[in-house]
Amino acid sequence: MRVRFPDFRLGNVLATTFTGTLSERHGDPVERIPTPQRLVDWLAVNGLAVDSCTTAQLDLARELRESIHAAATAAALLGALPASAVHVINDCSTRGRAAAVLTPEGERRWRLSSASCVEDALSVIAADAISIIAGERDGKLALCASPTCKAAFFDTSQSRTRKWCDMNTCGNRQKKARFHANQRTSPGSAR
Numbered sequence: 001m002r003v004r005f006p007d008f009r010l011g012n013v014l015a016t017t018f019t020g021t022l023s024e025r026h027g028d029p030v031e032r033i034p035t036p037q038r039l040v041d042w043l044a045v046n047g048l049a050v051d052s053c054t055t056a057q058l059d060l061a062r063e064l065r066e067s068i069h070a071a072a073t074a075a076a077l078l079g080a081l082p083a084s085a086v087h088v089i090n091d092c093s094t095r096g097r098a099a100a101v102l103t104p105e106g107e108r109r110w111r112l113s114s115a116s117c118v119e120d121a122l123s124v125i126a127a128d129a130i131s132i133i134a135g136e137r138d139g140k141l142a143l144c145a146s147p148t149c150k151a152a153f154f155d156t157s158q159s160r161t162r163k164w165c166d167m168n169t170c171g172n173r174q175k176k177a178r179f180h181a182n183q184r185t186s187p188g189s190a191r
Helices: 014-019 036-045 055-076 083-095 118-133 167-185
Strands: 098-102 108-112 140-143 152-155
Touching (some): 036 055, 055 083, 108 118
8 A cells, every 4th residue: 555645835946845845834734755755756856856865864854944944934034044054054055966057948957966865956955045045036035824834935926925835725725714704704694
């Protein structure tokens, strides 16, 4: 029997998509990379295919994920970046051997070392986190308005007023809750 894992939440920003591998942080947390193989799967889906992953590498990935989340949350709140998170992000960024390459279609892709390992992929994720936290990209770090989620996301909307990390999950859930609350309190609502 095949074990069923929660689906990956895919986004356009690698670093914040990676932090989304742990969702509902303030409710009932959902771990989307519970095993080394699931991390391999997530990396492959995001263009960072690696040959294998050990438990120690999964632990390192989760440490990077939480460090990015902590630093992105602080940046979104305009607070000081946690020194320990900055250390982990910088360490992971310098540890790998990845290079940006240009495709014939004019897109950037990452090429990992010939013996592609998790550390190479994590260095790409850390570098992406550095670019958004440092403000090098057009957008704004924000926190999901869902009280059970509070995920950090990178808002590239024109107005920079996006409220949800993902409209298909947190946004819809909040809109449904608001609708049902209004139905219960409306004087003429059918019961």
